[in-house]
Amino acid sequence: MFVAAGSSRADEWPSRPIRVMIPLSPGSAADVVPRIVFEQLQGPLGQPAIAENRPGASGTIAARAVATADPDGYTLLAHSTAHVISPSTVANIPYDPIKDFTAIAPLGNLPLVLVISPSKNIKTIQELVALGKQRPLTFGSIGVGSPIHLAFERLRLSAGFQEQAIPFKGAPEAVLEVVTGRIDVYYSPVSAALPLIRDGKLLALAVSSPERVASLPDVPTTVEAGYANSSYQFWIGLFAPAKTPRDVVNRLNAEVQKAVQVPAVRERFAQIGVQPMTMSVEQFDKFVKSELSLNAELANAAGLVPQ
Numbered sequence: 693m694f695v696a697a698g699s700s701r702a703d704e705w706p707s708r709p710i711r712v713m714i715p716l717s718p719g720s721a722a723d724v725v726p727r728i729v730f731e732q733l734q735g736p737l738g739q740p741a742i743a744e745n746r747p748g749a750s751g752t753i754a755a756r757a758v759a760t761a762d763p764d765g766y767t768l769l770a771h772s773t774a775h776v777i778s779p780s781t782v783a784n785i786p787y788d789p790i791k792d793f794t795a796i797a798p799l800g801n802l803p804l805v806l807v808i809s810p811s812k813n814i815k816t817i818q819e820l821v822a823l824g825k826q827r828p829l830t831f832g833s834i835g836v837g838s839p840i841h842l843a844f845e846r847l848r849l850s851a852g853f854q855e856q857a858i859p860f861k862g863a864p865e866a867v868l869e870v871v872t873g874r875i876d877v878y879y880s881p882v883s884a885a886l887p888l889i890r891d892g893k894l895l896a897l898a899v900s901s902p903e904r905v906a907s908l909p910d911v912p913t914t915v916e917a918g919y920a921n922s923s924y925q926f927w928i929g930l931f932a933p934a935k936t937p938r939d940v941v942n943r944l945n946a947e948v949q950k951a952v953q954v955p956a957v958r959e960r961f962a963q964i965g966v967q968p969m970t971m972s973v974e975q976f977d978k979f980v981k982s983e984l985s986l987n988a989e990l991a992n993a994a995g996l997v998p999q
Contacts, residue, residue, distance in 0.1 A: 705765045705940050706739040712768045713744050713758050715751035721881055721964055725799050725928045726770035728960050732951040741768075750774060750782050750837075759787040763933040765940035769793070772802075772928050773839040776984040780991035781837030783998035789984065795977040796930040796941055797948040798969035800961055803901035804843050804879040804926060805886075805908060807894040811873045817897040817917045820877065824853025832866030832878035833857040837996050840879050842987060843900050843924035845994040847879075847914055850922035870894065881926075882907060882965030900924045906962055925983075927969060929976065945973045 712730060716722045723745065730741035746754035751774045761767035769775075775789055787793075806817065814820050823829065833841050841857070848855050858875050860866040863884050870878045871893050878885075882905055888894040889908070896911045902923045904913060914922040930948060932941060951957055952968040961968055971979060 705937070705943075706737055708766065709739050710737070710741045710766055710768060711744055712741045712770050713746055713754040714770050715747060715754035715774070716745065716772075717747045718745050721802050721883065721966065722770070722772045722928050724964060725802075725961070725966055726930070728957055729799050729948060729951050732954055732957050733947055736947050736950070743770075750778050750835075752778055752782055752785055752787075755789070755793075756786045758931065758933055759792040761933050763794075763935040763937075765932065765936055765944070767933065768796070768944075769931040770799070770928065771931060773842075773926050773983065773987070775929075775931070776980060777837055777839065777842065777987045777991065779984070779998075780988045781996055781998055785998075790981060792934050793931040794934055794936050794941055795980045796932055796973065797945045798927055798929045798971055798976055798979070799948065799952060800928055800966040800968050801901055802926040802928065802966055803882050803899045803905045804840060804924070805882050805889070805899050805905070805911065806847070806877055806897045806914075807867075807870055807880055807885050807889065808877050808897060809870055809873040810892065810895050812876065814897070815895070817912075817914065817919075820897055821851045821853050821919075823876075824848075824851070824855065828854040828856040829877060830856050830858050830875040832869060832875055833859050834862055834866060835859075837991060839924075839926045842990045842994070843926065844879050845990050846924045847900070847919065847922045849990075849993055850914070850919040867894075883963075886965065900926070901967065903967070905965060905967070907965060927983075928966075929969075929980070941973055945976075 714723050734740050758769040866878045869875045889896050898914045899905050949970045
């Protein structure tokens with residue numbers, strides 16, 4: 693760790709290490725992805741990035757720390773879709789996810805794969821939906837209002853089936869319960885489910901992303917399966933405090949766009965099921981605002997209230 697100094701001229705940036713706040717525990721995909729990117733950026737930027745994990749309170753602890761940091765380009769936030777979900781699920785959030793931040797660039801999209809135990813004798817997502825119209829589908833939830841929860845709600849609203857959320861402490865426990873058949877389905881990050889899919893212990897019915905996943909080329913997207921407006925992007929992006937110098941933001945965006953196209957980075961992304969994303973600063977800003985509206989609508993439709 694280091695103490696942030698006062699603002700410096702953007703053309704001298706960076707002259708010292710950059711601190712990247714990550715609102716999740718070490719080892720999660722949302723933690724690994726920014727580490728991969730900033731490892732690649734150390735050469736072009738000439739300075740290392742120091743990752744600091746500050747999990748808790750639905751990501752608002754880390755986000756608030758960045759929102760109130762000096763806007764000098766030396767304190768950044770690597771956050772996920774949860775950044776735009778929090779206003780709909782966390783009461784009295786201590787910052788504005790749009791006004792208090794500058795959206796820099798997306799890093800990647802983490803597709804979710806809808807998995808079921810082969811013992812359920814369900815072969816397609818269409819069969820699953822038909823079952824869900826007869827009785828509620830039990831699905832694993834690792835947190836009310838989490839990206840995984842809202843991804844499933846988006847599919848439910850599109851397909852029109854019934855569901856019953858079964859809470860779990862984490863993804864491994866939820867995946868295990870699907871393998872045993874004690875719950876029907878789970879929307880799992882691809883990296884967590886892939887070994888079990890390959891071993892035949894889980895069956896992949898569909899992926900949440902707008903495009904198919906390279907490691908599961910025969911698994912359709914939910915939209916391809918016939919459910920309009922059902923795709924969901926579990927993305928990871930980079931943010932800075934509001935009023936960060938524009939040329940610093942532009943340089944970071946340009947360097948990130950180049951970094952996620954490097955073959956070694958793409959290969960490491962593929963190993964954990966991440967799809968690289970590239971957008972200009974303006975495009976990412978517009979995307980984040982649209983995601984805020986989308987997730988607010990989803991949270992409302994799911995009957996979620998800030999707590």
